[in-house]
Amino acid sequence: MIPEVTGPEPRGTAPVVAGSSLDRMLIRRIRDGEELGLRSIFHSSVHDHGRTHYSSEQRSAWAPATFDSEAWVILMRSLRPWVVETADGLVAYGDLQPNGYIDHFYVAGSQGRKGFGSVLMGHLLAEAKAGGIDPIHARVSLTAQPLFLKHGFIITAGNTFILRGVEISNATMVRAGGG
Numbered sequence: 001m002i003p004e005v006t007g008p009e010p011r012g013t014a015p016v017v018a019g020s021s022l023d024r025m026l027i028r029r030i031r032d033g034e035e036l037g038l039r040s041i042f043h044s045s046v047h048d049h050g051r052t053h054y055s056s057e058q059r060s061a062w063a064p065a066t067f068d069s070e071a072w073v074i075l076m077r078s079l080r081p082w083v084v085e086t087a088d089g090l091v092a093y094g095d096l097q098p099n100g101y102i103d104h105f106y107v108a109g110s111q112g113r114k115g116f117g118s119v120l121m122g123h124l125l126a127e128a129k130a131g132g133i134d135p136i137h138a139r140v141s142l143t144a145q146p147l148f149l150k151h152g153f154i155i156t157a158g159n160t161f162i163l164r165g166v167e168i169s170n171a172t173m174v175r176a177g178g179g
């Protein structure tokens with residue numbers, strides 16, 4: 001998702017432990033002090049996973065090397081994302097806002113295709129169902145579209161916009177009907 005800030009999300013603080021073929025993982029809310037660690041996940045995610053669909057210039061516009069750390073901390077405290085924690089530390093994060101918007105959804109660059117994205121999405125969908133949030137929507141990168149399609153989202157619009165002077169494309173995707 002390309003930056004869009006929405007309000008805090010008051011529900012769902014219980015951690016979830018899921019088994020996986022790789023490791024045991026904990027899905028829980030971000031804790032104070034973890035915000036900048038998520039910035040590292042965001043940066044590596046965009047620059048590693050995003051290289052299939054986005055040029056170096058586009059990836060640098062999306063996730064610049066330099067950033068306003070105070071603004072990032074404020075953003076993370078506003079979004080209150082869920083994090084995926086393993087024995088090796090945090091590997092992914094994603095949020096779900098009360099209006100059904102997923103603003104951030106990122107798996108660390110070194111952790112792709114291990115199932116963390118699917119587990120995290122499954123958690124967001126369960127949270128949505130428990131909270132009666134329907135539909136769910138996001139502005140989804142070309143890179144993430146296969147995962148979102150796999151989890152029941154459909155593309156409702158293609159978007160092309162200018163971010164930090166660089167043209168970027170993504171798609172609006174919606175998942176309706178709960179379940």
Ligand SMILES: CC(C)(COP(=O)(O)OP(=O)(O)OC[C@H]1O[C@@H](n2cnc3c(N)ncnc32)[C@H](O)[C@@H]1OP(=O)(O)O)[C@@H](O)C(=O)NCCC(=O)NCCS
Nearest residue numbers: 001049106107112113114115116117118140141144146147
């Ligand atoms: C998209 C992203 C979240 C996927 O995370 P992940 O942990 O690698 O995803 P999973 O391992 O759970 O994959 C689940 C399924 O999604 C699909 N998928 C994931 N990555 C894919 C890729 N690069 N190409 C094609 N399909 C992909 C596959 O169907 C996959 O199932 P499979 O491995 O059994 O084939 C990750 O690549 C990422 O963080 N990308 C960069 C940031 C980004 O675009 N975030 C979304 C912003 S809108």
